[in-house]
Amino acid sequence: MTTLITGGAKCGKSRLAEKLLDNCRGRKLYIATMKPFGEEAFAAIERHRKIRAGKGFETIEKYTGLDEIQISGKSHILLECIANLCANEMFENEKICDPTEHIIRGIEHLRKRAETIVIVTNNVGSDGVDYGSETNKYIEVMGRVNALITGISDNVAECVYGVPVVLKGRLEI
C-alpha cells in the first residue's frame, strides 16, 4: 500500500503520516532526507524526532539516492520528505540536474521492500512568486514528481491545517 501526503509547510503532514502507520505491526523505518545543517534544520529534526518517539521507528538518514538503501525483508516505511530529497539531488553538483527519474526509481526500489509506504511531500508551487530560473525549475520538477508519485500511489491526501483532504483512494485512520 502506497500513500502520498502532500500539503503546505507546517500543516500537520508528518503527524498524519505517522498516524497512518500507527496500527502497522512489524519493522518500521523512517527515512529522513533532510540534511542536518543549520540551527533551523536541527530544530525541525528534533521536533520530528519527538513526535516519533516511542512509536518504534528505526531511522535511516539518506539525503540522495533512495535506490542505494539496503533493506532486508518487508517493512513499513515512512519517507520524509520529497521536497528535501528533490532539492538535495537537484543542487548537489554545481550544474543542476533533473532528478525526476532517479527519485521515482528510488521510490519504486523502496516500494518493493515495503508492505506499507507513506511518502510525505510538499506543495511548493502556489505562492505565485517568480524566483528566477533555478528555483522555478525546482518548482516545476516538484510538480512533476508529485504527479508521478500520485500515479503509483493507492491513496493521496492533502493536509490542510491538519485536516486531511483525500484526493485519491482512502485513508485508514
Added chain:
Amino acid sequence: MIMITGGAYQGKTQYAENRFGLTDDDITDGNTCDISDVANARCIRHYELLVKRLIMQGTDPLEFTKNLDMPIVIMNEIGSGIIPLDKSEREWREISGRAGCIIADKAIEVVRVCCGIATVIKGETL
C-alpha cells in the same frame, strides 16, 4: 468555531458574509485591528496576519490561538510555496501553520474556498 481557509483572493470573506449574514462591521481584520479587541469580534479575517503582529509584539501566537474563542475565523493558506529566505518570514510561516492546525482542531467545521467554491473539509456537510 468555524474556520474558513483557502488561498488569497478565493472568496473566503464573501462566503462568510453570505452564509452568516455578516457585514463589514462584523468582520475584524487581523492586519489592522486593535489586538485587544479581537476577543470581542464575531469574525476575524487575515488571522495569519494577526499571527505576524502577535510575533512582532512578543505575544506567543500559539498560546493566543489556544485561548481564542470566536465564532468564525478566516485564515489564508500560506505554506504552499518556497521556503522564504528571510528568517522572520520563515518563522511567521511556520508559526502560522501551527496556529492554523490549532484552529482547525478546535473548529467544529472547516471550509476551504477555492475559486469561489466552498468545500467542507471537516464537519457536517452543508
